Amino acid sequence: xAIRFLRAVWRVRLKVHAPASEQGITLLEVVIAVVIIGFxxxxxxxFLHLVTTGSKASVADPGGYIAGQExxxxxxxxxxxxxxxxxxxxxxxxxxxxxxLSFPDGSEVIYAVEDGEDGKEVWRNNxxxxxxxxxxxxxxxxxxxxxxxxVPGNGTDRQYTLFVTGRNxxxx
Numbered sequence: 611x612a613i614r615f616l617r618a619v620w621r622v623r624l625k626v627h628a629p630a631s632e633q634g635i636t637l638l639e640v641v642i643a644v645v646i647i648g649f650x651x652x653x654x655x656x657f658l659h660l661v662t663t664g665s666k667a668s669v670a671d672p673g674g675y676i677a678g679q680e681x682x683x684x685x686x687x688x689x690x691x692x693x694x695x696x697x698x699x700x701x702x703x704x705x706x707x708x709x710x711l712s713f714p715d716g717s718e719v720i721y722a723v724e725d726g727e728d729g730k731e732v733w734r735n736n737x738x739x740x741x742x743x744x745x746x747x748x749x750x751x752x753x754x755x756x757x758x759x760x761v762p763g764n765g766t767d768r769q770y771t772l773f774v775t776g777r778n779x780x781x782x
Contacts, residue, residue, distance in 0.1 A: 698777075699712060730744065744767055754775055
């Protein structure tokens with residue numbers, strides 16, 4: 611009977627003590643893992659900071675124009691706005707230097723191209739939306755609008771172009 615008891619205790623003891631590979635991790639392993647993860651995170655954050663500040667930095671050419679990410683962001687916003695306005699317009703009137711869009715509710719949006727202090731400027735209902743560009747061309751046919759902008763860069767101008775097809779637009 612005592613032998614059976616010892617054998618039972620021995621079996622329980624064997625079950626309690628798992629092999630070394632299944633016992634878990636040590637404090638040293640946890641510290642090493644935290645240091646490696648911290649190093650990776652610091653390196654990644656420094657890289658992302660470098661990328662974002664480098665892409666947002668404005669690059670000035672000898673003429674004093676700014677041609678950086680901020681200008682590209684303004685151009686994208688302008689292109690999105692004029693495309694939406696053109697698609698929603700009921701009638702379009704294109705005169706030299708001015709594009710007038712009439713909407714079904716009777717309201718109008720006027721885009722005007724003017725010479726400014728630092729190049730060409732585009733105004734939308736008396737609010738300046740684009741400035742510091744070397745050229746602006748707005749062409750309108752029956753149901754098509756094309757807008758082309760030139761932005762000074764390092765030695766050469768960068769071209770940005772938008773083509774839009776209107777839905778129910780009529781030219782006046």
